[in-house]
Amino acid sequence: MRILLVEDDSRIAKPLAETLSDCQYQVDVAEDGEVGWNYLEILNYDVIILDVMLPKLNGIQLCQRLRQANIQTPVLMLTARDSSQDKVLGLDAGADDYVVKPFDLAELTARIRALLRRGNNTFPPVLEWGDLRLNPSNYEVFYGKQLLSLTPKEYQLLELFLRKPQRVLSRRQILDQLWSYEEPPGEETVKVHLKDLRKKLRNAGISSDFIETVYGIGYRLKPL
Known part of the structure; x- marks a missing residue:
């Protein structure tokens, strides 16, 4: 899941x-509204966290521009x-x-999860592929009854494939x-992380080609 945080106060943003x-989210940070808009023209986000008081283009104006452009990504405003x-x-x-500063981080992340559920209501709460189960609410991955120990990037890779099983x-x-x-x-980094993920899946008893290489194109989950 990718989040855009538009916040000019580094004491809050960092x-x-x-x-x-x-929490296993990929986060991009923009320090003003114009930079935030530039990000949104390039990338797709699952949630936008938007401060109201921003340089160049304030949060209200940026949110209005989003909706006028028919971008329906959930927006959480901070003020x-x-x-x-x-x-x-x-x-x-x-x-x-809408969340008022100062805010409790646990409450804020709970609100983000609620927005993700609302914006992605076609996603099941637990992602399954055969005997493999990934639970986004607690970041646990099981194969059968065996708990897999994955690094954050390995977890994110696996979640990405499970959310896009036909891609x-x-x-x-x-x-x-x-x-x-x-x-x-560099792109070689993807290859390294995939190699490590495949090794852990194989050690858990999952077929080594669970994530297939489509030569010259990329990777996908092996069809069940």
């Missing part, structure tokens, strides 16, 4: 981005102003939820989904 990364009028402005601009994903598409737009690694 710890929030770190917390979301620890330091706790008044009914401010909340009404944000919700009327097209925001889906062939190129290395570039995987990079765009799972790594920061500002500091993407």
Whole structure:
């Protein structure tokens, strides 16, 4: 899952981005509304966290621009102003939820999960592929009764394939989904992480070609 955080205060943006990364989200951070809009023209996001008071293009204006462009990605607005009028402005601009600073990180991440469920209601709460089960609510992966120990990137890779079981994903598409737009690694990094993930799946008793290589194109889940 990819999240765009548009927040100009680094004292808020940095710890929030770190917390979301620890929750297995891929996070891009924009420091003003115009940069945020530029990100949205390039990449697709599952949730947008949007501060109201932003340089160049404020959060209300950015949210209005999103909805005018028919971008229906769930928007969670952040503000330091706790008044009914401010909340009404944000919700009327097209925001889906509204959180007042200072906020509790646990509550904020719970609200994000709720928005993800609302925006992706076709996704089952537990992703399954044969005897393999991935639970996005607690980040646990089981094969049968065996709990798999995966790194954050291995988990994100597996979740990506399980959410797009019929898709062939190129290395570039995987990079765009799972790594920061500002500091993407080389495509060889995808190959290394896939090799490690396949090894752990194989050690758990899963077929070595559970994730197939489609030569010259990319990778996909082996059809059941």
